[in-house]
Structures are given as C-alpha cells and as structure tokens.
Amino acid sequence: MVSKVTRSPGADSSGIFRRPRLVLKLKRFEDLPAVLDKTKSYPTPVRVVGADYSQTRCVGGDGGTTVDLGALDKILEIGETTVRAQAGVRLGTLVQALAERGLELPLTPEMGQISLGALAVTTLPQASYGAGLAQLSSCVTELKLITPQGKQMVVTERERDLMRVLRSSFGLLGVVHEVVLRLRPQTPVKIDYQNLSLKDFSARFNSTIKAPGALRLHISPFNDRITVERRTLDEMASLTRSGIWQIRNSVMRNVLPAFGSTVGSVLAAPGLRAVMLSGMQKALGSTRGVAIYAHEWMRDMPTEAWKARHTYSLWAFPEAAFPQVLAEYFAFCKAYYKEHRYRCNVVTGASRLHQDRGSLFSVSYTGPMFTLEPSSTGDQGWDDFLIDFNDFASGLGGTPTFNQTRALQVEHVAKAFGERIKLFRALRQRTDPLNRLRNSYFAYLLG
Ligand SMILES: Cc1cc2nc3c(=O)[nH]c(=O)nc-3n(C[C@H](O)[C@H](O)[C@H](O)COP(=O)(O)OP(=O)(O)OC[C@H]3O[C@@H](n4cnc5c(N)ncnc54)[C@H](O)[C@@H]3O)c2cc1C
Known part of the structure; x- marks a missing residue:
C-alpha cells in the first residue's frame, strides 16, 4: 500500500481519545477497501480528513484511523x-x-x-x-x-x-x-453596500429580499449597524475594482484571520474596536458599483494556528422571522455583555439562503433562511458565550450544522431536524452495522 502511516499519541489528559491512533496519507483510492477491511491494522473508527478546517469535531479521530486524502489532488x-x-x-x-x-x-x-x-x-x-x-x-x-x-x-x-x-x-x-x-x-458580479440601523433594515426588509441577487450581511449589534452586501450577476457589467473593495478584501484576507496575533489585544478595548468596525462599515456603506468575478473574493486562511485566530458558529433562521431574530440577537448580545462582560470581537456575518432540498441536513431544507454567524478570535469567554447562544438560537427555531455550529447538543439537533434524523440514523445503521465509520461526535448527535 502506497501510503504514509503516522502514530498519534493516545488518550488526552481527560482520558478520552480525541485524536486518531493512526493517520494514513493515502496516495491511491484503490487502497481504501483494504483499510476498511483490516480492523486490526486500522482501528475503528475510520474517519476521513479533508482540509481539517471544520469548526467542530466532525472529523473526530477517537483513537481510530484518520485517512488523509490530500494526495488525491488531480x-x-x-x-x-x-x-x-x-x-x-x-x-x-x-x-x-x-x-x-x-x-x-x-x-x-x-x-x-x-x-x-x-x-x-x-x-x-x-x-x-x-x-x-x-x-x-x-x-x-x-x-x-x-x-x-x-x-x-x-x-x-x-x-x-x-x-x-x-x-x-x-x-x-x-x-x-x-x-x-x-x-x-x-459572470461578473456587481457588488453594492447599504449601511443600515436595525430599524431601517427591518423597515426595508421586504423590498431587500425581493430584489434580485445574493445577500451577505455584516452585523454589529453594539453599534446598531447592519451592512447589506448585495451581489448581482450581470453579464454586461464591466469589471471595476474601487479602492474600498480592495480594502474590504484586504481586511478579509489579512486582518480578520490575523486578529488574534496582531490587533486582537489592541482591539480588546471596546471603544477602539467599535471605531474600527464602524469605520469599516461606513466605508463599505458608501461603496457603489464594484464589479468583479466571484473567484476574486476567495482567500486562503493561514495554514497554521488558524483555529485560535478566527472562529465562528453558524445557525440558520426562517427568512420571514429574520428581522425579529436580529432584534432579539441584539438584545441577547447586550444582555450577555451586561451579565458576563463578554462580547464577540469580530463582526457577525449572515447570508440569505434560498430553499435548497439537495441535502438532507441542508439548513434551508424547509424554506428560505438567513444564517447568523457570531465570530471571534476565540478569546476568553467565547466558548461560554456559544453555549448560551446555542440555547437562544434553538429557542428561536434555528437550524444548526454538524461542521460549522460549535458546542452542539443532541436536543438542538433533534428539535431542528426531527424526522430527518431518524431517517438518516436508520440508513446509517443499515449501511454500517459495525459502526466502522462512526465516531463519538456523531454517535452522540445522531445515534
Ligand atoms: C476561518 C474560517 C473561515 C471559513 N470560511 C468559510 C466560507 O467562507 N464559506 C464556507 O462555506 N465555509 C467556510 N469555512 C468552513 C469550512 O470551509 C468548512 O467547515 C470545512 O472547511 C469543510 O472543509 P474541510 O476540507 O476542511 O473538511 P474537514 O473538516 O476536513 O471535514 C469535514 C467533514 O467531512 C468529512 N469528509 C471530508 N472528506 C471526506 C471524504 N472524501 N469522504 C467522506 N467524508 C469526508 C470529514 O470526515 C468531516 O466529517 C470557514 C472555516 C474557517 C475556519
């Protein structure tokens, strides 16, 4: 077998296997059947790792065999x-x-x-x-x-x-x-920004969602600012990249991922942070008529230490209720800060999602949705914030993901997906009765 095997240390200090016992760098997919078959050489669970950028333990080695398919790169x-x-x-x-x-x-x-x-x-x-x-x-x-x-x-x-x-x-x-x-x-994408208060956003919500284009929001609960980024496909648009677009991309590419190690401590002072965030939002708010190709907004995260520098969690909410959800989110963030002196130090993101039933756990399976993505550098207090945020989101009828929603509990999953969980569980049990591919993360959430 053309592959590289590395041995990971066993249980962590809690006594629980979080890491795999083996990491297998496979060079040929033809070797996969043998890996799955030889349970003694390749301990259960067999889990595949892609780029390992998920926000949860969905890869989850659990003392088994992690298969890295990075060499299948053709x-x-x-x-x-x-x-x-x-x-x-x-x-x-x-x-x-x-x-x-x-x-x-x-x-x-x-x-x-x-x-x-x-x-x-x-x-x-x-x-x-x-x-x-x-x-x-x-x-x-x-x-x-x-x-x-x-x-x-x-x-x-x-x-x-x-x-x-x-x-x-x-x-x-x-x-x-x-x-x-x-x-x-x-196809060129025209990008426009509108900078709104929560009140204005709510008043214009119906016309905002009716107009064509994809919507991405940048939200600051403490500044009462919602920047609406509208991306419209326009075959006739000629490409223009205004200065502010370059700045926006540069902030996305360089500043946000590096927050933790560079400006994170400076921005710890809420005043300074607010000035920077609102300055950025004001500048974006006055941007009109930028047209680019979509691949230009793609960026690579730093390969090392990204986990500590920019983290987020994602829930989706029914579109019709979104202005109300945002109002409650603003109130939740403020109440949380008052009680725990913690607030997220990176702008909250959001995307409008049309209905998509292409996958069983699609977050817009039941209808059009908006996501809400609190983000942070992973500073102290973030993990506790997410525990309360999850209950808040689930209480408002939110739908989570298994790879981008952190600190998920089984009751959140059951409430959001209902019968779909039962269907998946039954199929998984039939397909993999020996649980060769199942780790503890999914055993807990999906059974
Ligand atoms: C800072 C940051 C910014 C991000 N920004 C975005 C963004 O803009 N848009 C976006 O969509 N996402 C974004 N993400 C999320 C991220 O892209 C995904 O959660 C994740 O990266 C999925 O890709 P991966 O290759 O890292 O998957 P992994 O984490 O390696 O794996 C994810 C799951 O898929 C399974 N898996 C992987 N490969 C296979 C395979 N070949 N066969 C079967 N199962 C497999 C794994 O076992 C695991 O359960 C961001 C993440 C971070 C950390």
Whole structure:
C-alpha cells in the first residue's frame, strides 16, 4: 500500500481519545477497501480528513484511523458544464483552474482550503442567487465512494434520494474519492453596500429580499449597524475594482484571520474596536458599483494556528422571522455583555439562503433562511458565550450544522431536524452495522 502511516499519541489528559491512533496519507483510492477491511491494522473508527478546517469535531479521530486524502489532488476533466476531480483537490485550486478557462461554480465561498470531498458531504451554505442552490453540495452531480464494506459505488443526481442523503453524510456512509461538479460561464458580479440601523433594515426588509441577487450581511449589534452586501450577476457589467473593495478584501484576507496575533489585544478595548468596525462599515456603506468575478473574493486562511485566530458558529433562521431574530440577537448580545462582560470581537456575518432540498441536513431544507454567524478570535469567554447562544438560537427555531455550529447538543439537533434524523440514523445503521465509520461526535448527535 502506497501510503504514509503516522502514530498519534493516545488518550488526552481527560482520558478520552480525541485524536486518531493512526493517520494514513493515502496516495491511491484503490487502497481504501483494504483499510476498511483490516480492523486490526486500522482501528475503528475510520474517519476521513479533508482540509481539517471544520469548526467542530466532525472529523473526530477517537483513537481510530484518520485517512488523509490530500494526495488525491488531480483535476481529472474540465468540460463546459461540469468538472470531474479527486476528493483531495482544494476548492481554491479548482476555482483558479476554472477561472483560467472562463468557467466558475454556481456558488463561490470566501475560503479556498475546503476539500472537494468535504464539499460533497458537509453543510456549506453560501449566499445564494435562487431556489435549489444554497449549499455547495448541491453543485455535486456525481459521487464516487467506497462503502464501509469496501465496495465501490457511483451515484449520480438521477438517484435523487440517495444523493440527498450522501450530500449530508459526513463520511458516515462511505469515503468519497471523486466528484463531478456543475459549472457555468464566468459572470461578473456587481457588488453594492447599504449601511443600515436595525430599524431601517427591518423597515426595508421586504423590498431587500425581493430584489434580485445574493445577500451577505455584516452585523454589529453594539453599534446598531447592519451592512447589506448585495451581489448581482450581470453579464454586461464591466469589471471595476474601487479602492474600498480592495480594502474590504484586504481586511478579509489579512486582518480578520490575523486578529488574534496582531490587533486582537489592541482591539480588546471596546471603544477602539467599535471605531474600527464602524469605520469599516461606513466605508463599505458608501461603496457603489464594484464589479468583479466571484473567484476574486476567495482567500486562503493561514495554514497554521488558524483555529485560535478566527472562529465562528453558524445557525440558520426562517427568512420571514429574520428581522425579529436580529432584534432579539441584539438584545441577547447586550444582555450577555451586561451579565458576563463578554462580547464577540469580530463582526457577525449572515447570508440569505434560498430553499435548497439537495441535502438532507441542508439548513434551508424547509424554506428560505438567513444564517447568523457570531465570530471571534476565540478569546476568553467565547466558548461560554456559544453555549448560551446555542440555547437562544434553538429557542428561536434555528437550524444548526454538524461542521460549522460549535458546542452542539443532541436536543438542538433533534428539535431542528426531527424526522430527518431518524431517517438518516436508520440508513446509517443499515449501511454500517459495525459502526466502522462512526465516531463519538456523531454517535452522540445522531445515534
Ligand atoms: C476561518 C474560517 C473561515 C471559513 N470560511 C468559510 C466560507 O467562507 N464559506 C464556507 O462555506 N465555509 C467556510 N469555512 C468552513 C469550512 O470551509 C468548512 O467547515 C470545512 O472547511 C469543510 O472543509 P474541510 O476540507 O476542511 O473538511 P474537514 O473538516 O476536513 O471535514 C469535514 C467533514 O467531512 C468529512 N469528509 C471530508 N472528506 C471526506 C471524504 N472524501 N469522504 C467522506 N467524508 C469526508 C470529514 O470526515 C468531516 O466529517 C470557514 C472555516 C474557517 C475556519
């Protein structure tokens, strides 16, 4: 077998296995069946790791075998409407190769490290342009995977129900080694900003959501500011990159990820932080008519120590109730600060999501939604804040994700997904009766 095995130390100080016993760097997908078959050589659970940028323990080694597919990094075939690539290819690499041919994915996230294997099986909601396509996995039209029994399977979008479950499978139903993704011709995106108070945002909400385009929000509860970023596809737009767009991108690329190590301590003083955030929002608010290609907003996070520097958590809420949810979020943040002297030190993000039933655990499965993404440098108090924020979000009918919602509890999951959890559990038990692919994180949340 052409692979590299490294041995991880065993249990952590709590006595619980969080890390894998083995990390296997696989060079050929043909070796996967043997790995799954040999339980003595490759201890259970067998978990796949992509880029390892998830916000939760969804990879979760648990004293088993972690399979790193990073070496399966070939883009196999670029056509006019689809691209075929191996699971270890990073999205940033793919998007760049497509841009060189005048092509793009229908959705482009801001982070480039995401592996295509993870893209296919996790929940990655993006500010969306229309119904049916609000999660990256909905761009997947074909998957090749190895089942827990070591069998090769090819699934296309013609098998809708199976595809829907696989797109939310987190490595629990099989190991994906190849994907096909839908493409479209590269189209300029016009970007406009509006800088609003909560009152103005609520008053204009209906017209805001009716107008065409994808919506991304930058929210500061303590400054009463919501910057609405509208991205409109416009084939006729000529590309312009105003100075403020460069600044916005530079802040996204350089300042936010580095907050923890550079300006984080300076910004600890609430006054200074407010000045910087509101200055940025004011500047964005006066930006009009920037037009760029989507791949230009993608950035790579620093490869080291990112976890400590920029973290966030994500819940989604029904669109119709979103102004009310925001009002309650502002009140929650202020009350929390009053009681615990903690507030998030990075702007809260949000995206409008159209309904998308392409994956079982899609956060906009039941209808159009808005996400709410409190963000921070992971400073002291953040973990406790999230525990209370989760109860707040669940209480307001929010829907979480398994890879981007931190500190999730089983009751949050049961409330949000109901029958969908039962369906997935039954299928997982049938597909993997020996729990070869299941780790403790999913055993707790999904059974
Ligand atoms: C600072 C920061 C900014 C971010 N910004 C964005 C953003 O702008 N947009 C966005 O969408 N996301 C963003 N993310 C989220 C992030 O992209 C995803 O949560 C995560 O990166 C998924 O990709 P990954 O390759 O890291 O997956 P991993 O964390 O490695 O894996 C995720 C899950 O998928 C399973 N898996 C991985 N590969 C396979 C496979 N081949 N077969 C079967 N199962 C597999 C794993 O076992 C695990 O359960 C951001 C994250 C961070 C830390």
